[in-house]
Amino acid sequence: MTSSWKTRLGGLLLIFSSMAASGHGGHAGPGEGTPPKQPYFKGIRGDYRADEARWWKGNTHTHTWWSDGDSPPETAAAWYREHGYQFLVLSDHNRMQAGAIARGNLALHYTQWYPIEDEARAAALAIYREHFGPDWVEERVVDGVTQVRLKALDEFRGLFEAPGEFTFVPGEEITDRFESHPIHVNAVNIQDPIAPRGGETPTAIIQNTLNAVLDHGLSSGREVLAHLNHPNFRYALTVEDLVPLRYRTGEGFFELYNGHHGVENYGDGEHPGIERMWDILLAKRIAEGDGTIPYGIANDDAHRFTTWRVGKDSNPGRGWVMVRARRLTPDSIVAAMKRGDFYASTGVTLGRLERGGDTLALAVDPEPGVDYTIEFIGTRRGAELGAHPREPAPDGRASQRYDDAIGVVLKTVRGTEARYVARGDELYVRARVTSTQPHPNPFRAGDVTMAWTQPLVVAAPQGRTP
Numbered sequence: 001m002t003s004s005w006k007t008r009l010g011g012l013l014l015i016f017s018s019m020a021a022s023g024h025g026g027h028a029g030p031g032e033g034t035p036p037k038q039p040y041f042k043g044i045r046g047d048y049r050a051d052e053a054r055w056w057k058g059n060t061h062t063h064t065w066w067s068d069g070d071s072p073p074e075t076a077a078a079w080y081r082e083h084g085y086q087f088l089v090l091s092d093h094n095r096m097q098a099g100a101i102a103r104g105n106l107a108l109h110y111t112q113w114y115p116i117e118d119e120a121r122a123a124a125l126a127i128y129r130e131h132f133g134p135d136w137v138e139e140r141v142v143d144g145v146t147q148v149r150l151k152a153l154d155e156f157r158g159l160f161e162a163p164g165e166f167t168f169v170p171g172e173e174i175t176d177r178f179e180s181h182p183i184h185v186n187a188v189n190i191q192d193p194i195a196p197r198g199g200e201t202p203t204a205i206i207q208n209t210l211n212a213v214l215d216h217g218l219s220s221g222r223e224v225l226a227h228l229n230h231p232n233f234r235y236a237l238t239v240e241d242l243v244p245l246r247y248r249t250g251e252g253f254f255e256l257y258n259g260h261h262g263v264e265n266y267g268d269g270e271h272p273g274i275e276r277m278w279d280i281l282l283a284k285r286i287a288e289g290d291g292t293i294p295y296g297i298a299n300d301d302a303h304r305f306t307t308w309r310v311g312k313d314s315n316p317g318r319g320w321v322m323v324r325a326r327r328l329t330p331d332s333i334v335a336a337m338k339r340g341d342f343y344a345s346t347g348v349t350l351g352r353l354e355r356g357g358d359t360l361a362l363a364v365d366p367e368p369g370v371d372y373t374i375e376f377i378g379t380r381r382g383a384e385l386g387a388h389p390r391e392p393a394p395d396g397r398a399s400q401r402y403d404d405a406i407g408v409v410l411k412t413v414r415g416t417e418a419r420y421v422a423r424g425d426e427l428y429v430r431a432r433v434t435s436t437q438p439h440p441n442p443f444r445a446g447d448v449t450m451a452w453t454q455p456l457v458v459a460a461p462q463g464r465t466p
């Protein structure tokens, strides 16, 4: 947390100013000698003084025993810490790992004893005991059932966090519904839990939730963001629900890849995949709306840390974001994401990424023996953007049909470096990298590793701000 180093730095300044006030150094005459400087704060690491931005790997969507994950939060955090991530958002449904739920405008804190009532939970408890030890794991037996006390973020964060190495970013999956359709929004770097806001329509529910998170950012002084989760989960949301949402660029985020096996990332005959939904959104918001766009996120939505099955378990390690920031603090990470200074990945790492002016350029950090294809995808001005009804009408909710001129490949490069200079007739352009490397634990069998940049908005209509 920023507060800890700020507090330490504040302490340092206080000590220096009290030294000055007591005349230390100033009145020592010749020959009296000057005591050596005291080595205060040897423990502060150079990372905090680094002015160079670097890339930090993180996952913004994870579940634990605090809601419907299969493991205690320490087990989930250990997995990410051990697998090269630098930040992690534990995002349980409608609660925070501080043991807090929202009641109106209050955060209600509580203690939760988690019952070990089946074999899966017993297996997770065995892993928890093995890795964290009997001194750490708190158990009791009530009516013959073992219960485990869930620890709060502030209790366990010290096991994992280190400056420049790993930090938690507090979060929650604000879990709402429209009729029977799930509408989930992750709130990232919040201080207190936020209750679902409800609404008359899917659009209103998302808007009310987004507004609540942005208001929380204003009232708490924190850098916060909200991302819309798995729009195709039970085909709850359509493109038409999302086009009218009101937010500024940097306030709206969209999961373009979610690692949970049940979320229909790729759509079906009646529903567009979520990457295509993103293109339709970008084109319509830039050409017909106020020009503001949602940034694209990949994450795990991990629930399962004890069983590992492609297509059956929502395991960690499937999708993540790489964020370019100077410091590994929640505020710094979130501020960089709000600037769009990040990309989404399922395994491809970029060594270089430039997005600005009329140019989008990138270089892959290649793995030996792997080939890469870089595609620049966009929509040109003048593309047909109208929505057409599906016939026959689908049973449930489904986006309308849109023209194939939305989200076309504008340029393809086979290799590890590519640059796109806008001609000027594009609404936006974004890059997608596809490798020949099979994903080690894919969303769907056969997936290869990929990466997606944020869009470069090219053509801002007269009088509108991109």
Ligand SMILES: [Zn+2]
Residues within 6 Å of the ligand: 173, 184, 229, 230
């Ligand atoms: Zn969800």
Ligand SMILES: [Zn+2]
Residues within 6 Å of the ligand: 061, 062, 063, 173, 301
């Ligand atoms: Zn989730």
